Amino acid sequence: MRVDVFTIFPEYLEGPLRTSLLGRARDRGVLDVRVHDPRDYATDRHASVDDAPFGGGAGMVLTPEPLFAAVEATEPPRPLYLLSAAGRRFDQDLARSLAASDGFSLLCGRYEGVDQRVADHLCDGELAVGDYVLAGGEAAALVVVEAVVRLVPGVMGNECSAAEESFGSGLLEYPQYTRPASFRGWEVPAVLRSGDHARIERWRRAQSLRRTLEGRPDLRGPGSLTADERRLLDEFPDSGSDH
Ligand code: JCQ
Numbered sequence: 001m002r003v004d005v006f007t008i009f010p011e012y013l014e015g016p017l018r019t020s021l022l023g024r025a026r027d028r029g030v031l032d033v034r035v036h037d038p039r040d041y042a043t044d045r046h047a048s049v050d051d052a053p054f055g056g057g058a059g060m061v062l063t064p065e066p067l068f069a070a071v072e073a074t075e076p077p078r079p080l081y082l083l084s085a086a087g088r089r090f091d092q093d094l095a096r097s098l099a100a101s102d103g104f105s106l107l108c109g110r111y112e113g114v115d116q117r118v119a120d121h122l123c124d125g126e127l128a129v130g131d132y133v134l135a136g137g138e139a140a141a142l143v144v145v146e147a148v149v150r151l152v153p154g155v156m157g158n159e160c161s162a163a164e165e166s167f168g169s170g171l172l173e174y175p176q177y178t179r180p181a182s183f184r185g186w187e188v189p190a191v192l193r194s195g196d197h198a199r200i201e202r203w204r205r206a207q208s209l210r211r212t213l214e215g216r217p218d219l220r221g222p223g224s225l226t227a228d229e230r231r232l233l234d235e236f237p238d239s240g241s242d243h
Helices: 011-017 019-029 063-074 090-101 115-121 138-149 197-215 227-235
Strands: 002-006 032-037 080-089 103-108 125-128
Touching: 002 063, 002 138, 011 019, 011 032, 011 138, 019 032, 019 115, 032 063, 063 103, 080 115, 080 138, 090 103, 090 115, 090 138, 103 138, 125 138
Parallel strands: 002 032, 002 103, 080 103, 080 125
Antiparallel strands: none
16 A cells, blocks of 8 residues: 655654554555655745735745655555545544545645645645644644545454444443452453353443443444343343442
């Protein structure tokens, strides 16, 4: 998979792209990430990438010339998305669909934004990672790259694990425990140490369901529990840790 990122702060992305899952995917040749700096394509003496907004107002706007030049020199994989709080919400469905493609590209805004002609005539769409404003698109670009790349076949160590967890099933994850079995008087739920794998499986499904209903009911939407789900919640009546 190839991902091209356009940013006036390429160093912002360097550490994360070298680390952990993304770094390994690149080392193994599964992921080809290319970071481009529009400043390299600026033509004036000061290599400017921003200017004051027409009409007045605070701050600076990224100018179109170096952004168009950088993208046109590169012919990056499409779609090219502008990261912006005004964009379509990036979610697991879009992550899955991008992971099934050969690649995509991201353009990071900064300051008060980018010249509207960049959004209108250079990019294919706008993506937002959440309802908050960032100082620039770089952190959002990393979110998108990591969420997509971990779904690319061959990237995660365990092929099942990406599909198995939160959102894969539309439910939140069940709680995990490791040693020690007792920590400061807090015990690992007995069911997990029982060796009864069918019961462990049901306990985990009950926990996932209860966590989702209590913490993120929006993930399930309206609609009542199935008979099977009701039975599960009845079998494990509280979300406490003592089973
Ligand atoms: C992404 N949620 C918030 C910051 C200007 C397009 O112009 C700008 C873009 C940004 C970065 O994006 C976000 C964002 N998802 O703020 C400033």
